[in-house]
Amino acid sequence: MRAAVVTEFGGPDVIRTQDWPDPAPAAGEVLVEVAVTDIIFVETAIRSGRHGGFFDVKPPYVPGNSLGGRVRAVGAGVPDEWLGKTVVGRSIGFGAHAELALTTTDLIEVPAALDLETAVAVFGDGFTALMLEELAPPMQGKNVLITASAGGMGLLLTQLAHKAGAHVIAAARGQEKLDLSKAQGADLTIDYSKPRWEKLVLEATSGQGADIVFEGAGGELGATAFTVVKDCGWFSAHGAPSGGFAAYDAAEAERRGITVKGILDLRADTTTTGVTGAEVIKRAVAGDLVPVIDQIYDLDHLADAHRALENRTLRGKALLRVS
Numbered sequence: 001m002r003a004a005v006v007t008e009f010g011g012p013d014v015i016r017t018q019d020w021p022d023p024a025p026a027a028g029e030v031l032v033e034v035a036v037t038d039i040i041f042v043e044t045a046i047r048s049g050r051h052g053g054f055f056d057v058k059p060p061y062v063p064g065n066s067l068g069g070r071v072r073a074v075g076a077g078v079p080d081e082w083l084g085k086t087v088v089g090r091s092i093g094f095g096a097h098a099e100l101a102l103t104t105t106d107l108i109e110v111p112a113a114l115d116l117e118t119a120v121a122v123f124g125d126g127f128t129a130l131m132l133e134e135l136a137p138p139m140q141g142k143n144v145l146i147t148a149s150a151g152g153m154g155l156l157l158t159q160l161a162h163k164a165g166a167h168v169i170a171a172a173r174g175q176e177k178l179d180l181s182k183a184q185g186a187d188l189t190i191d192y193s194k195p196r197w198e199k200l201v202l203e204a205t206s207g208q209g210a211d212i213v214f215e216g217a218g219g220e221l222g223a224t225a226f227t228v229v230k231d232c233g234w235f236s237a238h239g240a241p242s243g244g245f246a247a248y249d250a251a252e253a254e255r256r257g258i259t260v261k262g263i264l265d266l267r268a269d270t271t272t273t274g275v276t277g278a279e280v281i282k283r284a285v286a287g288d289l290v291p292v293i294d295q296i297y298d299l300d301h302l303a304d305a306h307r308a309l310e311n312r313t314l315r316g317k318a319l320l321r322v323s
Contacts (some may be wrong), residue, residue, distance in 0.1 A: 003098030009049035025075035064096030120319025148216035150177030292316030
């Protein structure tokens, strides 16, 4: 099969399209003919050699996790009824950016109400967005700050906060991204590339700060966002496109009564939330989660997708069409 392979840790140019051994499903596994896969920012950090403490992977490897396609084969113990179905799910470990990928049986058949690209676009980010929705306090009537608001997950969080009745403050870089955030339900938009942007957050919250902060930018922006959390507020440090997750003073968080959730609270293998893939798709069908797809790349141009993510030129989601 053809696969996009990270040949060594480094920049986007280390990604090469290569022939790779066809996988075969073991007991309890499913082999999927991949049609579309998701691309998320954390994959660029893993490719560069960062996040080794969170993801156990070494080159050469096939990146990618969330995928959609047709079930070709099943391993022992898996019902034959899966054969031929169009599904979305997650690859076992990595491996989604290839013509064939192995998954577990934790798959969702794509309903007729969703096309496959939409289902894949919502599946990964939607899962995390719903985990954050579940972990966060009730949002109705609260001031909710969302950073990196024009990214794939930021837009979904904006939609969820808006539907929950929050006063949504969306922070992003540049007017195009602010306009997109506004169109998805933001009440106030702030360009955080401008100096002292956090003062605008305080002004919008009568000097109290945001009750809830969904922090998807990381780095210095994320650290600044932490300074505008209201006392006894709630803060998630789930994004790292600026080079690392938001730094914060744990002693200050404790002193001010701020609840902080980090990346380990949002990994599918460590989270204590009850979100399921079926719920993500159900909420997408209901219109609660509407992914915004900006670009769709082919398998030979995964490196270009990584560059777009790193250069922050995307407005919404990027997908990879494999077949």
